[in-house]
Amino acid sequence: MNDIDSSSDLALTEAGAVLAAEAARFASFGWMRGTSGNLSMVTSRDPLRLAVTASGLDKGELTSSDAVLVDDSGAAVNGGRPSAEAALHARIARLTGAGAVVHVHSIAAVAVARRRLDGIVFRDLEMLKGVGRAAHHEDVVLPVIENSQDMAVLGDRLEAARNPLMPAVVVAGHGLYAWGADPRQARHHTEVVEWLLELELAEHPPGPPRHRPSGQGQP
Ligand SMILES: [Zn+2]
Numbered sequence: 001m002n003d004i005d006s007s008s009d010l011a012l013t014e015a016g017a018v019l020a021a022e023a024a025r026f027a028s029f030g031w032m033r034g035t036s037g038n039l040s041m042v043t044s045r046d047p048l049r050l051a052v053t054a055s056g057l058d059k060g061e062l063t064s065s066d067a068v069l070v071d072d073s074g075a076a077v078n079g080g081r082p083s084a085e086a087a088l089h090a091r092i093a094r095l096t097g098a099g100a101v102v103h104v105h106s107i108a109a110v111a112v113a114r115r116r117l118d119g120i121v122f123r124d125l126e127m128l129k130g131v132g133r134a135a136h137h138e139d140v141v142l143p144v145i146e147n148s149q150d151m152a153v154l155g156d157r158l159e160a161a162r163n164p165l166m167p168a169v170v171v172a173g174h175g176l177y178a179w180g181a182d183p184r185q186a187r188h189h190t191e192v193v194e195w196l197l198e199l200e201l202a203e204h205p206p207g208p209p210r211h212r213p214s215g216q217g218q219p
Contacts, residue, residue: 008043008044008049008069011043011044011051012043012051012067012069013064013065013067014064015041015043015051015067016051016062016063016064016065016066016067017063017064018041018183019039019040019041019051019053019062019066019067019183020062020063020064020066020067022039022102022183022186022187023037023039023053023059023060023062024059024060024061024062025187026039026059026102026104026190027058027059027060028060029194030106030107031104031105031106031194032059032060032104032105033105034058035055035056035057035058035059036059036104036105036175037059037102037103037104037105037175038052038053038059038083038085038086038089038103039052039053039059039100039101039102039103039183040052040053040070040086040089040090040093040100040101041099041100041101041182041183042093042098042099042100043069047071047072048071048072048090048093048094049069049070049071049077050069050070050086050089050090050093050101051067051068051069051070052067052068052069052070052074052082052083052086052089053066053067053068053082053083054066054067054068054080054081054082054083055081055082055083055084056081068080068081068082068086070082070086070089070090071090072090072094073087073090074086074087074088074089074090074091074151075087084151085103085151087151087152087155088103088151088154088155088158088177089101089103091151091155091158091159092158092177092179093179095158095159095162096162096167096179098167098179098180098181098186099180099181099182099183099185099186100179100180100181100182100183100185100186101177101178101179101186102176102177102178102179102186102187102189102190103175103176103177104175104176104190104194105174105175106175106176106194106197108194108197108198108200108201109170109171109174109175109176109194109197110172110173110174110175111201111206112170112197112200112201113144113170113171113172113173114172114173114206115206116144116200117144117146117172118144119141119142119143119144119161119163120141120142120144120170120196120197120200121139121140121141121142122139122140122141122142122196122200123137123138123139123140124136124137125196125199127192127195127196127199128140128196130188130189130191130192130195131166131167131168131189131192131193132165132167133165133166140165140166141163141166142163142166142168142169142170142193142196142197143161143162143163143166143169143170144161144169144170144171144172145157145158145161145169145170145171145172146171146172147171147172147173147174154171158177167179167180167186167189168189168190168193170197176190176193176194176197178190178193
């Protein structure tokens with residue numbers, strides 16, 4: 001193994017330790033249930049390389065060796081099986097210059113996006129400072145995009161809908177993507193946006209379902 005390989009292995013292990021700690025935190029909030037969600041951080045900008053959480057693992061139990069190095073298309077560089085959504089992480093890092101990306105499957109993101117497909121507008125909330133916006137007198141839009149199993153399609157939708165002033169996008173019926181300059185800032189953005197979504201859900205609880213199965217009507 002040459003020096004470059006060993007230093008990149010070290011960077012991957014260090015990134016893996018950071019991602020494991022972040023994932024354990026989000027899992028404890030119930031935002032990464034089952035094996036859902038994935039996290040990444042940029043380990044090199046040129047060429048672009050990201051450490052991404054491996055596919056199919058419980059996000060509350062990750063270790064420093066559970067990250068996979070991927071290139072700017074989300075493909076594994078040195079083997080391993082990255083999350084299926086690695087390509088979108090890489091695209092967000094390229095598009096926004098983010099150093100870390102968080103993807104969680106939270107209930108609030110899915111519930112709110114169900115009825116706000118044109119985007120979710122927040123205003124006059126102190127918490128908006130947490131994503132770099134004014135606390136007063138400014139509409140702040142969190143974009144919502146339609147889900148897809150095709151990461152190129154999902155990436156195109158994200159790129160088209162992205163609000164450069166909001167470091168997050170909700171994917172309808174799926175979850176939330178948020179990013180930041182580094183894992184710590186990406187975490188703060190994730191938590192602030194989740195707070196905003198939970199507030200929206202608390203203030204506007206979903207109404208009764210539009211369709212009831214036959215024979216299950218109200219008494
Ligand atoms: Zn997902």
